[in-house]
Amino acid sequence: MYRYKILIVDDDKLLQASLDDILSESYDTLIAGSGEEALRLFKSRPIDLVLLDIRLPGINGIETLRRMKEIGGEAVVIMMTAYEDVKSVISSMKMGAFDYLVKPLDIEELEVIIDKALENLKLKREVEELRRQFVKEYNLDDIVAQSNAMKLALRLADTIARSHDTTVLIEGETGTGKEVIARFIHHRSDRFDKPFVNINCGAISKELVESELFGYEKGSFTGGLQEGKRGKFEAADGGTILLDEISELLPATQVKLLTFLEEKAFYPVGGSAKKHVDVRIIAATNKSLEDGIRENTFREDLYYRLNVARITIPPLRDRQADILPLALFFMNKFNEKFRKQFRGISEDARKLLLDHPWTGNVREMRNVIERVILMEDGHEIEPGHLEFMKKTPGALSPSGNKIRLPSTGLNLDELTMDLIIQALERSGGHRGRAAKLLGISRPTMIYRIEKYGIKV
Template sequence: MANERYYLDAVLSTEDDAITIINQHKEVIFWNDAAIQTYNIKRNEIIDRQITDFFHDDDLMALNVLETKKPVQGTYHRPRRDKHVVVNASPIFTDDGELIGAISAERDITHVVKLNDSLLTTSTALNELRQKVYTTNTEENPFSRLKGNSLPLQQMIQIASKAAKTDATTLVLGESGTGKEICARAIHEASPRKNGPFIPVNCGAIPEALFESELFGYEGGAFTGAEKKGKTGKIEMANGGTLFLDEVGELPLDMQVKLLRVLQENIIYKVGSSSGKPVNVRFIAATNQNLEQQMQEKQFRSDLFYRLNVIQITMPPLRQRINDVVELAKLFLKQFAVQYEVPLPTLEQDAVEALFQHHWPGNVRELRNLIERVIILSEKSVIKKQDILAFFHNTSTPNTVQEIESNHSLVQEKEDIEKKRIEEALQQNNGNKSAAAKILGISRVTLYSKMRKYGIRD
């Protein structure tokens, strides 16, 4: 038994961790070789001395254990600014439960921490470099997202690229599904405002009563139900960047006047506020409607049209760039094959010819939706003409009287259902056409057109 102390000293001295034992008076009674190397304090300098002469009360885990009487396991600790350790520490009790000291074993991980910091710094630098490479490769020309090499598309891109270098208000015209918003985003990202916000607003999706508060924002308590802190409008959100007004032909006439004022003065007036706020916003508007005809019908202000129409860009319909169809179809095939985790199918030549022969009233959006249906519903590795035709809507031409009559009855049934739905929506909203159009998922202009078609009175 007399030799147990020597055995214990040998074991603790052999340990790679820094071992410290203190008594209940905070005096050091054991300090091994690893502790000497870790803290550069010689044994004869610290033994029988108060540990607080060398460390602050909060800098040594053994002191905390001595006070709490509770052990700690695998705890990260930093006893000095230049040291990082992982600590196991325990209180020491006699058989009678008397606390007589504490022991701590501290593993020096300073080198690991510094290595990790270095790795983190390197990784951050690498990510920044990757981002620069990505930016250089993919965003040097934002118009590269408008896929196709046809002459009409390239002529459009050339005009849009020139528009991007300026702050000129731009009007993007084109049928539904031609990519007007993609073009607007590309103009923004190729402009000096690319680091500012790009805020899209679908004018056909905002109820008429909410237009002003959505575009201009409002002050707190401006009306019943208003947020106490007020609300920032879309125009202010686009400050320093670009506001994209999609379906601008849907703007109510009173809002057209207020938008014109912003374009002229670069000042917005929130609902409930009498003081204006300057804004620095570039406006891009888009529509698939004939604004000149709307001006003749007094549905669109001519002064606003000329303000918006500084630079006019017309998106070519897909039928005018039919040579781009195959490139787009193959691009969408790859995208959706990855998205839905299916093997990439190939297009047979007769399938390509079917794509060429289609009129594409829905333009690129229609093509994209068609390819998505093909990927989801077809399990074939090779897509043929009959597969393409099967996924088109209303592609077959009736050849017999029975087929013609059948198709006519289906059309009539569809129209009857559509008329009933419009009447129900109007009745539910007490004749409010904006609210009815929103429920039906169509624009107000489309609703007016269908009301005239079915003879539905205002």
């Protein structure tokens, strides 16, 4: 069984011996007669708790405490004083001391305070271990952020995480890492040891989305479970919900979500009793919600409730500084997985990676490097290993199909109309498939067909 290590810092030899005698039965003890000696031990030994006298020869207890905090570590500090020196006690508490004791020491009080301090330390360590497990499980240590844009996104996420329930809107193309940022916020918040529930609003049947989110009571509809079912909001109580592809929510569900954001409560489908839960809502979208508002597919009042804190993740093609670090990161990751020995990327291969449009963003990069490491052998990734990238359907190369703005300008409405007509022709007039080709929702496609008077 682990024995906590306690450092006793006092210049009174009699008190040193007395405390050592009392505490050594249950703990490993170390003794220092001055602040300087205490700091030497603190730097060289693992210490869990410090009993620190305020009045010491040389540097006093307050200065010793300050220097211990600078050194860092998890040790809990309990101050001791022979005087009710309120100013010194307040200073030490502000600097992070756990508690203080007045001499002559009451042994029962001493034992109670040490028990409380060590219990507090134990909880902190358990919390940190949970954090480490969460980081490992969801690869949060793997976030590559060399570009200024990604560094800004992470700084914003870190700031937002400090609030308890601020609603967040994360915008970015598919594959840019919106879920990673959402998990980063959850991990850095005080909710990290509670559930993180990811809901893809576009993947749930539109008829069942309300029952999935809010649950349903028994007998609510044919085909439901006899005893009813808890919804995702209830399952995430205390934690965080990521509503991915939020733009796909039907208007009726948008109303219920708005009500929940205002009241932090909801009615299950078929239920008459309101349920209260404590969750942070993070919404993510790869489409413009402002466009949805203009096209009457997304509620303006819901948009403002979601857009309290906003993080925009730029596409990989706009984050050149991240491309090679990401490629090297995935190379090392898949070296380990496939037991390969790639050590770098040749200059010509680097140029190919930097020039590629990365329409699939980080997800595409991951898949490309995984394929190379799996299929090829060698010590460097070479241009020949990346030949397949040129054959990717629909990939736009800088010298190929990428649209360049003419010096004379262009008419954006005419260009949009032309692209919609091409998409409809390619999809045989099917609005849904045409919308997919252009990366927009079906309601947006219908709106624009009507706007431009396109005959299908």
